[in-house]
Amino acid sequence: MFLTGPAAMFAMLLTYPDEGPSPRPWVMPLVFFSLPLLFASLALRLALPVLKSAPQPSKDRSSAAVALCIAGLMFALALGPALDAIGLFG
Template sequence: MILTAPVSMFAMLMTYSSNGSSSRPWVTPLVLFSLPLLFASLALRRAIPALKRSPQGSGDRSAAAVALCLGGLVYALALGPALDNVGVL
């Protein structure tokens, strides 16, 4: 998110007018969470097979479980502002 924060600030400047309203409020959260969601989806894709193949007490299994939890947290943090801006929440 540190890498995408300057780009999302620029997206906010370009999509919001001077009176504070925007016709596209979803652009800024999309830009801000684009790289974290990409890396979270890659981690989820690698963690699920690691959970299936690793033995019960191995370190690979615990690392895969942590990756799944962090990936879910990133998805929840990205989905909350996006749904709020669309008007679902």
């Protein structure tokens, strides 16, 4: 998020007009969460096979579970502003 923050601010600067609402309010959340969601989807892709194949009391299994929790949190954090930007909440 530290890498995509400045790019998201620049995208917001380019898409929001001086007066009135933006015609494209979804651009800033898309740019802001692009890299974190990419890494979260990769974590999802790598963690699911580990959870299926690793034995029950192993560090690999607990690391995969933590990665899935963090990925789920990232998806939830990205989904809220995106749905708010398209007008679902208000």
